[in-house]
Amino acid sequence: MINVTRSHLPSREKLDTYISQLYDSAYLTNFGPLEQQLTKALEQYLNINHLVLMANGTLALMLLIRGLGLKGEVITTSYTFPATAAAICWSGLEPKFADINASDWTIDPNKIEDLITPQTAAILATHVYGNPCDIEALTTLGEQYKLPVLYDGAHGFGIQYAEQSLLGMGVGTAVSFHATKLFHTVEGGGVIVADSDLAARLKRLINFGIAGPEQVSEVGINAKMSELHAAVGLANLQEINDCIRLRQSHLYYYQQRLDHSGIQWQQWRMNSTTNGAYAPVNLPSEQSLLNVKQQLEVNNIFPRRYFYPSLDVLPCHGAPKNTPNAQHIAATTLCLPLYAELTQAQLDLICDTVLSSL
Numbered sequence: 001m002i003n004v005t006r007s008h009l010p011s012r013e014k015l016d017t018y019i020s021q022l023y024d025s026a027y028l029t030n031f032g033p034l035e036q037q038l039t040k041a042l043e044q045y046l047n048i049n050h051l052v053l054m055a056n057g058t059l060a061l062m063l064l065i066r067g068l069g070l071k072g073e074v075i076t077t078s079y080t081f082p083a084t085a086a087a088i089c090w091s092g093l094e095p096k097f098a099d100i101n102a103s104d105w106t107i108d109p110n111k112i113e114d115l116i117t118p119q120t121a122a123i124l125a126t127h128v129y130g131n132p133c134d135i136e137a138l139t140t141l142g143e144q145y146k147l148p149v150l151y152d153g154a155h156g157f158g159i160q161y162a163e164q165s166l167l168g169m170g171v172g173t174a175v176s177f178h179a180t181k182l183f184h185t186v187e188g189g190g191v192i193v194a195d196s197d198l199a200a201r202l203k204r205l206i207n208f209g210i211a212g213p214e215q216v217s218e219v220g221i222n223a224k225m226s227e228l229h230a231a232v233g234l235a236n237l238q239e240i241n242d243c244i245r246l247r248q249s250h251l252y253y254y255q256q257r258l259d260h261s262g263i264q265w266q267q268w269r270m271n272s273t274t275n276g277a278y279a280p281v282n283l284p285s286e287q288s289l290l291n292v293k294q295q296l297e298v299n300n301i302f303p304r305r306y307f308y309p310s311l312d313v314l315p316c317h318g319a320p321k322n323t324p325n326a327q328h329i330a331a332t333t334l335c336l337p338l339y340a341e342l343t344q345a346q347l348d349l350i351c352d353t354v355l356s357s358l
């Protein structure tokens, strides 16, 4: 079976080195030595200011919202994973869905202005499949309306935009290190911020609001990353460059072989690197997508309709909104399998099947 993704498992030797440290320290969670080591290593690798590691990416989004004290409405994209909007709702705020740009599939800054009301607290945009949002336009909007611009950077690991880390943009960026993501800690995530006071507050918030022995400064939650999860992250980080290289090479192969008039590729932002996190192909119609998907499944290949349906059409988010691009892209985009261990024969089988089903 070829699934849409396969979690990278680090070498047992590398992992065992960290597990031994854990046995030596008998320190299993609560900002232990491995969690601190992973924080430093990721800050350095990603070239970012402050990373606060957390238990998962959904909590990271909620804590970013909480840490900034947001209330009211958040303008976001409907072409994203359900967690982006769910984190807004679970925080007691309301998502307002702006449409995406039909070519790069990120939130369309021109659709945001109409949704701004006195209740608007922030803009939360997703770098979907790792493609940077229109950062300049969003920054300008944020400044003009005095709204913090936040990013869901769950797909953006390692991306450089204009020679800076994509994950360092905006007031804050939430990341996910879930097992299905490019870089993972099994379950995990974090928030990246430039402001050290905000980072310190986030560290208190993820530890029940505890500010010191016998001192609780505010209502917090438990969202810490354990030492075991940090150990997997440290081992994976040593192998991430090889993983990214292989994924990029597989993606490039797909792009060469599937250079077909029936397939559109996501238009990548200029001045940005890639990370080979996903292989989304846009097909001429939903029927065509269903044909391709079915033929792949006959061959025991399981692609995924990521981000389908467009979140704004879900009954839990009220009546569908005016998001024709998001609804169309969601209905016609299929993610092909992409992970480092794919073989040439598997890549060819996938390409042959896609081309013969179009």
Ligand SMILES: *Cc1c(COP(=O)(O)O)cnc(C)c1O
Pocket: 056, 057, 058, 059, 080, 081, 083, 084, 126, 152, 154, 155, 175, 176, 177, 178, 188, 189
């Ligand atoms: C995976 C993902 C999340 C949620 O992360 P978890 O670590 O699984 O909670 C949030 N946003 C996007 C865009 C994602 O892809």
